[in-house]
């Protein structure tokens with residue numbers, strides 16, 4: 001939902017055409033949204049949900065570290081401008097979903113500023129690690145984004161569901177979502193009515209989602225959260241080193257945050273898929289999957305504050321034991 005809200009706000013900020021009334025067909029050119037080849041599918045969903053259409057999504061290639069190729073982005077923006085396309089926003093990632101890659105925001109922000117295009121950073125998974133000393137300032141230019149999404153229900157360890165969107169242009173939200181109606185006019189000057197949330201988001205009635213975040217921060221404090229995130233990154237790197245030291249596993253991507261993509265070298269993609277399913281069934285550890293350079297990857301994402309080095313060593317042990325059981329059945 002946060003992504004759809006952002007894209008809607010970016011769309012309103014990108015034009016004086018009243019798209020709320022006339023829809024995107026009234027735009028002067030074909031709409032365009034720029035993502036990297038690793039970007040989360042929620043952007044495509046938002047484009048389809050908002051009636052912009054998935055054809056508006058332009059995929060920019062990534063470099064060897066799975067980060068958006070900034071020169072390719074600049075070229076694409078220039079080409080599309082010449083072609084008269086309507087540019088809504090660029091979506092960069094602060095921890096993309098497959099490998100945790102962190103885009104080069106500073107350079108992307110320069111390109112967006114020169115082109116006059118809104119920069120959204122999808123930090124749903126990774127942005128809460130921005131302060132970690134372990135990432136060497138890789139997110140120090142986050143403040144240059146026009147909007148940033150981050151998910152407390154991921155790396156703030158909060159229960160589902162609480163997405164968060166930080167956005168600089170409140171006016172764009174108002175233009176996107178404000179609908180005059182007599183029964184919601186604010187007729188009191190009491191402080192509590194100053195910010196009418198329904199004028200800034202799709203929801204009218206809304207839950208008090210922020211309460212659990214406020215409580216979580218009050219009870220545990222920001223320091224404890226930072227330490228837990230740091231520890232998750234350290235544990236992920238321990239897993240990556242364990243994999244690199246082993247003969248029967250191969251690391252498929254760098255580990256900038258807490259996602260580790262790897263494969264068991266004693267079998268092909270089909271075997272690795274079976275391995276993942278068996279490990280999930282076993283219930284001891286939970287692995288998910290990704291596709292890295294066309295190869296099936298086992299994906300470990302460490303976002304539980306209780307996970308330790310011993311747990312990921314156990315994971316490696318479990319995968320080996322499962323692999324040998326599967327082979328003995330063949």
Ligand SMILES: Cc1ncc(COP(=O)(O)O)c(C=O)c1O
Nearest residue numbers: 001040042096097122124125151
């Ligand atoms: C990078 C990234 N972006 C967006 C999302 C979507 O977030 P949500 O599941 O809160 O809608 C996710 C969730 O997996 C994600 O990892």
